[in-house]
Each structure stands twice: as C-alpha cells, then as structure tokens.
Amino acid sequence: MAIEIITKDDLEAFRQTLLNDIRALLANNKTETKEWLRCADVRKMLKVSTGTVQNLRITGKLKSQKIGGIHFYNLADIQNMLSGKLTK
Template identity: 40%
Template sequence: MATIDFITREDLENFKQELLAELRRPSFRAPKQEQQKEWLKSYEVRKLLGISPNTLQSLRLNGTLPFTRVGGLIYYAYEDIRKLMEDRKK
C-alpha cells in the first residue's frame, strides 16, 4: 500500500524560504525579455515602421529595403530595417 504524506504549514514555510534564498542567489538569472528576431515578416515590418502595404512594396521595388523571399513569404532582416530608420533620421 502507498503511504500518504501530509504537508504542514511548517513544510510550506521552509519551502518558501529555500525558494526565496535560491532566487536571491547571484547565479540565478531571471528570464530575459524576448530578444528581437533576426528576420521579420511583412506585417511585422509594416507595424514597426507604421507604413502601408503599398509603401512597403515601394521600398522593396526601388531597392531601399532588401528582402528575401522564401516560398510565398517575404522576410526582411531586422538589421536592414534598423539601418533604413537611421538613414532616414539623418
């Protein structure tokens, strides 16, 4: 037969203290915020730049914004978008 173990308040308090001590250790690292993706889809670029689909198409066609086509999807390098925004800022 299986034995039944009861958890007391004291057990929970001890667990809490151990957990807090572990979280306070310098070697513990909290999860980082989501890092920027290297490649963005068209809708992400439009949202980031606040532009319409036609404007994005114009940037592609005139060579202002390089892109990569994979199947039916178009991807843009985040670094290229960042460079475009910096160039427009100057």
C-alpha cells in the same frame, strides 16, 4: 503505499511558484530581438502600409528574402533605413 494529503496551502504555494516561473520565462523571451522580420513587423517599425513596404521592396530600397512565399526583411536594413544610412 504511503498516502500524502495535499492541502490548499500546498496548492497555493505550487501555483505561486508556477506563476513566477512562467513570468520569468516570458520576461526572458521579450528581450530577444529577431534578426529577420515579417511584413507586419516592418510596417509597425516604419509606420507605413503593406503597399508601401511592397513598393520599397520592388524599388530595391528594402531587400528581402522570400522563404515559402513569405518575405522576410533584415532588421539591420530597416534600422539603417530609419537612420538614413541606406543607399541604393
């Protein structure tokens, strides 16, 4: 059985490679856009309160899909609302 000695330089090179790989993975994840958003995401986009999002949903101005007790909102609907294209 052969014994290999790992030096500090080897560990530092491994650490740098690992960090670069993690950074690349994180950079790829940031570019993905979600098609369905939760209430918190909608609030940030519209800069409104939770109650306002609820009122928009209740009045039918913003449609949602409820899955397991959580309301999800379509990104396209929100973008249309922001551009003023959404009609009731």
